[in-house]
Amino acid sequence: MARYLAFDIGGTKIATGFVTLEPGASPRVEDVHTVPTEAVRGGNDVLQRIVALAAARIGESDDIAAVGIGSAGVVDPDTGAIVSSTDLMPDWAGQPLGAAVAAATGLPVAVVNDVVAHGLGEAVHGAGRGYARVLSVGVGTGIGGALIEDGCAVPGAHGVAGHIGHIAHGLGQGVRCSCGTRCGHVEPIASGTGIGTLYNLKKPAGAPPASDGKAVAELVAAGDPYATQILAMSARALGEALGGAANLLDPDAIVISGSVVRSGDVWWHALREGFADGAMALTAPTPLLDGRLGGDAPLVGAAVDASRRTDHACSPVHNCP
Ligand SMILES: [Zn+2]
Numbered sequence: 001m002a003r004y005l006a007f008d009i010g011g012t013k014i015a016t017g018f019v020t021l022e023p024g025a026s027p028r029v030e031d032v033h034t035v036p037t038e039a040v041r042g043g044n045d046v047l048q049r050i051v052a053l054a055a056a057r058i059g060e061s062d063d064i065a066a067v068g069i070g071s072a073g074v075v076d077p078d079t080g081a082i083v084s085s086t087d088l089m090p091d092w093a094g095q096p097l098g099a100a101v102a103a104a105t106g107l108p109v110a111v112v113n114d115v116v117a118h119g120l121g122e123a124v125h126g127a128g129r130g131y132a133r134v135l136s137v138g139v140g141t142g143i144g145g146a147l148i149e150d151g152c153a154v155p156g157a158h159g160v161a162g163h164i165g166h167i168a169h170g171l172g173q174g175v176r177c178s179c180g181t182r183c184g185h186v187e188p189i190a191s192g193t194g195i196g197t198l199y200n201l202k203k204p205a206g207a208p209p210a211s212d213g214k215a216v217a218e219l220v221a222a223g224d225p226y227a228t229q230i231l232a233m234s235a236r237a238l239g240e241a242l243g244g245a246a247n248l249l250d251p252d253a254i255v256i257s258g259s260v261v262r263s264g265d266v267w268w269h270a271l272r273e274g275f276a277d278g279a280m281a282l283t284a285p286t287p288l289l290d291g292r293l294g295g296d297a298p299l300v301g302a303a304v305d306a307s308r309r310t311d312h313a314c315s316p317v318h319n320c321p
Contacts, residue, residue: 002065004306005057005105007050008298009071010114011039011088014050015295016057019068019303027125027303029296031060043082043091050097051104058105066108067101068306070117070298074159080111083159086178110306114298115162116153119146121301122255126293131252135245136291137164139238140258142178143187143194147249151304164245165191171237175201190238192260199230217263228266235267236274243278246286257291 001022006029008015017032035053037046058064073085073092080098102109112120119136128134128148138144143165147154154161165187166179173184175197189198195213203209204226210216213234219227242254260267276284293300 068302115144117301121297239274
């Protein structure tokens with residue numbers, strides 16, 4: 001058994017908690033605190049507050065083996081520094097996150113991308129438990145993903161493997177993606193933000209605009225036929241994209257998490273229909289699973305990553321290279 005201090009650092013909030021990993025048992029997540037990131041104050045300011053938070057939280061417990069951090073941005077896994085980040089976190093790129101937290105706590109620190117941390121959590125201890133190769137997909141404000149093999153994230157040549165939101169779908173043509181392209185990516189029409197965008201592009205003249213996917217899902221629940229059509233169109237596109245991903249990667253299971261999976265039966269039904277149409281005969285039976293760990297997933301995944309990289313034999317992934 002080993003206990004970790006885990007961080008989930010996103011563009012709007014920073015969550016911390018203690019995660020206990022024990023062979024054969026479900027992870028225990030305790031004392032989770034959340035504070036606003038206040039990213040507009042800049043990367044230096046965010047880092048200083050994280051360092052202070054880590055030092056304070058370590059003082060609450062005397063049996064912490066290591067610190068595991070899932071953070072927004074592309075991470076250098078060797079140094080724990082942030083290699084690049086989006087406009088959501090100005091000046092976050094270049095911050096020596098791992099080294100700064102290690103200096104403040106005196107503990108080993110492992111840093112991994114937040115979407116990868118989420119995927120590790122779900123793959124190793126959540127809905128993907130028991131499957132060797134898991135494609136984890138997060139559908140929220142954006143669409144992210146990670147491919148986890150035998151409890152290890154597959155990083156790719158540039159550390160960007162798993163960016164499932166940035167694969168092509170014709171429905172997105174002309175709609176600007178967060179990566180900058182208008183060539184037709186799936187994220188700008190299938191994320192929570194994207195469902196709102198698609199509704200506003202196709203809604204009847206005179207109908208009030210929808211702010212996001214949640215607003216569209218509420219219209220669907222109220223029986224609005226246009227909103228129902230748009231939500232299904234969006235989910236079907238994502239399903240088709242996932243079918244293509246299944247053909248390319250052939251995972252044992254696909255775990256889908258994030259706020260949009262709460263959009264109801266219309267969304268899930270259309271997603272499964274699109275997947276069935278896009279997947280080849282041998283990949284079509286791949287299970288599409290609802291994530292199980294909710295907001296705990298990135299904390300659990302960050303602890304799993306720390307466990308593996310600090311070589312404690314309390315995780316099924318500790319032998320990964
Ligand atoms: Zn894109």
